Amino acid sequence: MTSLKILFGSRKVTFLSLLYYLAIPNTHAQELYNEGNAASTINEADSSIGWTGDSVITSDGSDPFSGNYSLKIASFDNRGNEEGRRASYTFDAVIGDTYLISIWVKPGVTNTSAPAFAGWSGFSGFANVTITNPNWTRFDFAFTVTTTSPIIRVYAGRNFTTGGSTDDYVLVDRISIANQNFPAITNIFPENGNVGIGTLEPGVWKLAVDGKIRAKEIRVETAWADYVFEEGYLLPTLKEVRDHINEKGHLPNIPSAREVELNGVELGEMNRLLLEKVEELTLYILELEDKNMDQSKDIIALKAMEQRISSLEDVLKKD
Numbered sequence: 001m002t003s004l005k006i007l008f009g010s011r012k013v014t015f016l017s018l019l020y021y022l023a024i025p026n027t028h029a030q031e032l033y034n035e036g037n038a039a040s041t042i043n044e045a046d047s048s049i050g051w052t053g054d055s056v057i058t059s060d061g062s063d064p065f066s067g068n069y070s071l072k073i074a075s076f077d078n079r080g081n082e083e084g085r086r087a088s089y090t091f092d093a094v095i096g097d098t099y100l101i102s103i104w105v106k107p108g109v110t111n112t113s114a115p116a117f118a119g120w121s122g123f124s125g126f127a128n129v130t131i132t133n134p135n136w137t138r139f140d141f142a143f144t145v146t147t148t149s150p151i152i153r154v155y156a157g158r159n160f161t162t163g164g165s166t167d168d169y170v171l172v173d174r175i176s177i178a179n180q181n182f183p184a185i186t187n188i189f190p191e192n193g194n195v196g197i198g199t200l201e202p203g204v205w206k207l208a209v210d211g212k213i214r215a216k217e218i219r220v221e222t223a224w225a226d227y228v229f230e231e232g233y234l235l236p237t238l239k240e241v242r243d244h245i246n247e248k249g250h251l252p253n254i255p256s257a258r259e260v261e262l263n264g265v266e267l268g269e270m271n272r273l274l275l276e277k278v279e280e281l282t283l284y285i286l287e288l289e290d291k292n293m294d295q296s297k298d299i300i301a302l303k304a305m306e307q308r309i310s311s312l313e314d315v316l317k318k319d
Helices: 015-022 238-248 257-263 267-318
Strands: 003-007 011-014 056-060 069-074 087-090 098-107 138-146 151-155 169-179 186-188 193-198 207-209 217-221
Touching: 056 207, 098 151, 151 169
Parallel strands: 193 207
Antiparallel strands: 003 011, 003 217, 056 069, 069 169, 087 151, 098 138, 098 169, 186 193
C-alpha cells in the first residue's frame, strides 16, 4: 500500500489531514449544483428537491450511474405539447459568464419515444438534443448565460400526439454546473471520498489535480529495490540489455515513452524502477572492477615475466 505525505511550509500533513483542509468551504465554489438530491455529485440524497415540472420527478435507486440514487423523470399523462413530461431546474448565474454543464442520462427501458434536452432558456446558442443512446451517457454543454436565472429542461419523451406515452421516462445523474470564469476549487465526492482540485472527474484516484503542484516535500511510502542485491537475483547480461534496447527502444522493466504519454508515471513505482537500474549498474561496475583487477594482476605478471625474459636475454648475450 502506498501512502502520501506532503510538507506545507514547515508542517507535515497526512493525506487524511489534507482532505480536512480541502473540505473547508471556498468562497468561489466552482460546483454550483449543490442541491441535496439524487443527481448531486457532492451532496447526494434520496430526494428530487430543486427540480420542478408536471412530469413525475422522483429519486430512484434501481439503476444509478454512481452512488445510490438517480433522478427519474417520467411522463405523467397527456396534457398537451409540453406539460406532463417536462422537468426543469434553475440556478443563480452571472449574465455574460460561461457555464460548463455536465449531465449523465439514460433513457427508460419502456420508452416509446426518445427523451431530450429541450427548451433551455437563458443560454446563448442552445439547440435541442435528443437522447438516443440506451446506456448511461454523459452530455457536456458550455454556454454563455443571458439571464440571472437560466433554466435547464429535460423531457421524458415526445408528446402523446407524436408517439409519447406514460411509459416514457429518463434517468438523470451526476449533474455538475460550473462557472468557467471562476477559478477552479476543491470538489469532494462523498460516494467514494475522492477529491478533485480543478476537476469534477477525479476518476478512481483519491486525489486528482488538474494543474501544477508545488510543495516543499513529497514523501511516497512504497516498496524498494534492494532485491537486486539479494542472492539469486537474475541480473541481465549486458548483451541481453543491448538486445532489449535494440528491439524495444527502452530499458527492461522501464515503461516506454508511449506508455508514459498515455498513462503518466507513478512516483513510488518509477523511483523503485529507477533505483533497480541504478543498483544493476552498480553490479555491472563491480563486475567490471573485478575484471579490471584480474587484468591488472595479469598485466603485472606479464611485465614480471617480460622482465625475467629480458634478464635472461642479457645473460645469454654475455655468454
